[in-house]
Amino acid sequence: MRLIGLAGWSGAGKTTLLTRLIPVLNARGASVSTLKHAHHAFDVDRPGKDSFEHRSAGARQVLVSSTNRWALMTEHRGAPEPGLAALLALLSPVDLVIVEGFKRDGHPKIEVHRAANGKPWLHKEDPAIVAIAADLAPAAKLPYAHLDEIEAIADLVVRHAAPIEAFRAG
Numbered sequence: 222m223r224l225i226g227l228a229g230w231s232g233a234g235k236t237t238l239l240t241r242l243i244p245v246l247n248a249r250g251a252s253v254s255t256l257k258h259a260h261h262a263f264d265v266d267r268p269g270k271d272s273f274e275h276r277s278a279g280a281r282q283v284l285v286s287s288t289n290r291w292a293l294m295t296e297h298r299g300a301p302e303p304g305l306a307a308l309l310a311l312l313s314p315v316d317l318v319i320v321e322g323f324k325r326d327g328h329p330k331i332e333v334h335r336a337a338n339g340k341p342w343l344h345k346e347d348p349a350i351v352a353i354a355a356d357l358a359p360a361a362k363l364p365y366a367h368l369d370e371i372e373a374i375a376d377l378v379v380r381h382a383a384p385i386e387a388f389r390a391g
Contacts, residue, residue: 223317223382224309228324228350229333230340234368235321238333238354242319245375252315256308258322265294309388317382329383331374334359352377 227235239255246253266273266285275283276296284293305326312318320328324343332343334355344350344361352364354374359365364380366373 222312222314222385224320224328224385224388225317225378225382226320226323226326226328226330226349227333227354228322228330228343228347229335230338230343232338233333233335233340235333238368238371238374239319239321241371242375242378245371246317246378249375249379251317251379253317253319254312254315256305256312256318256320256323258320260322265292306388309385317378318385319378326388328388329381331377331381333368335368351381 227239229235243253243255264273266276272283272285272292272294276294279298280296281298282293282295284291305320305323305328309318320326320330324330324347327349329351330347330349331352331354332347332350334340334342334353334357336355336357342359342361344353344359344363350363352366353359353361354366354368354377356368358367364377366377368374
C-alpha cells in the first residue's frame with residue numbers, strides 16, 4: 222500500500238480532482254481508497270433511518286450491512302479525534318490511499334491550488350508537499366501539472382506516493 226495526500230484550501234477543487242483522478246488510476250489497474258478529513262460535524266445517515274436512531278440512542282458504533290456495501294460509524298462520545306495513523310490502520314489493503322485533508326500531517330502531499338480563491342500557497346510552509354496541481358504554474362521548483370491534466374496528475378500521484386507503513390505507525 223502506498224499513500225499520497227491532496228492538500229489545499231477549501232474551494233481549491235480537491236474533491237473534484239479526486240473524483241476525476243480515481244477512474245484514471247483504476248483504469249491503470251490501481252485499487253484506490255480515500256480518507257477524507259471533515260472540519261465539521263457530518264452525518265452519513267439521516268433521521269428516521271435505523272442506523273441514525275441507534276447512534277442517537279447512544280451507540281458507540283453502528284455497523285450497517287447489505288448485499289452491496291457495509292459501513293461502520295463510530296461516535297467519539299467525547300474521546301479525542303483519531304489521528305491519521307489510527308485511521309489508516311482501519312483501511313483494507315489497496316494499492317493506493319489518497320488522503321484529502323490532514324494538510325498539517327507529514328505524509329507526502331500534492332498541493333491543489335486555485336488562483337481565484339485568493340489564498341496563499343501551502344508549499345511554502347509545508348516541506349511534505351512534493352508536487353503541485355493548480356490552474357497556474359507556481360514559481361516553486363516542484364513538479365507541476367495543470368488541474369485539467371488528469372493523466373499528468375495521476376503520474377504525479379504514482380511517482381510520489383510513499384509506502385504506507387511509516388504513516389500507519391504514526
